Amino acid sequence: MQQRKLIVYIAASTDGFIAGEQDELDFLSLVEQAGEDYGYQRFIETIDTVIVGKRTYDKVLSMGYPFPHSDKEAYIITHTPQASEGSVHFYNGNLIVLVQQLKQQSGKHIFCDGGANIIHQLLSHQLVDELYISVIPVLLGSGISLFKSGRPMQPLQLISATSYPKGLVQLHYECLPVVK
């Protein structure tokens, strides 16, 4: 059986921001194109579990969308205890322990949908197996950085780089062992 992977799949501006300073995601509309989902549906079919930070979760809901992963086991990482809603679990325990446990279970892959704090913790503990970064052709100028400082050096293996007509470039990497 193939080991379940933890996969980060996220969009960022060319200057490395995943949202504006007030969590704005307007810049994503620059690459909206009818009939083009940038491989999202194909990716989503390989996963059955989602991990997302509460702030990112709240942002999606505040935009008037229903939570898009309620058909999957979803863990909303939060400091505030809250009862599960169906397969959507509000998890206020140790993120690292959760991911280690999920990786031991059988199933499809695990999708980390952000935010930056969650990704930072997972990278710091070498728990990310693959990384998709969809680079949006814009310098946002300021905002929430995808990557925080203070992690160990970790080489990547480029799996693919795909460019699209709207100028989005999707980088897909396998994460290699950290350099000690």
Place this chain on the structure above:
Amino acid sequence: MQQRKLIVYIAASTDGFIAGEQDELDFLSLVEQAGEDYGYQRFIETIDTVIVGKRTYDKVLSMGYPFPHSDKEAYIITHTPQASEGSVHFYNGNLIVLVQQLKQQSGKHIFCDGGANIIHQLLSHQLVDELYISVIPVLLGSGISLFKSGRPMQPLQLISATSYPKGLVQLHYECLPVVK
């Protein structure tokens, strides 16, 4: 006559660092490959003027290399007055004025070779015409960020995205007018 362009051509880790915290550039060796210059020579033939920050300049010299652009008009941006050495000028005036003047003159394009402070000032004043970012397949974890916060939003037009066998992806953009 074609207007001279100011072109930033730089390498960065996938997490957006152009050097380690102590200015280390070791990570660039991850993509060294005999006979592969990632388009550098072809690029360099289109330029006749170089702008580079003093810290970046000092770093190159400290590595035991001769300054690679002494055959061009080179402006080393510094706070400390120093006499020119041939076509290498130590410039402690206003960077923005310098670039505006250079762009009015005829000649080949102008290459900004870093560092991050110089790039930030040029982007903040909408003086960058094209951007090449060679994305090195590694998460450096910490270091000097290519992009600083606090600029206006600026859309880009993807010219090309080229991936190479060692996993380097070179993104080439035209900088579009800033969104007011």
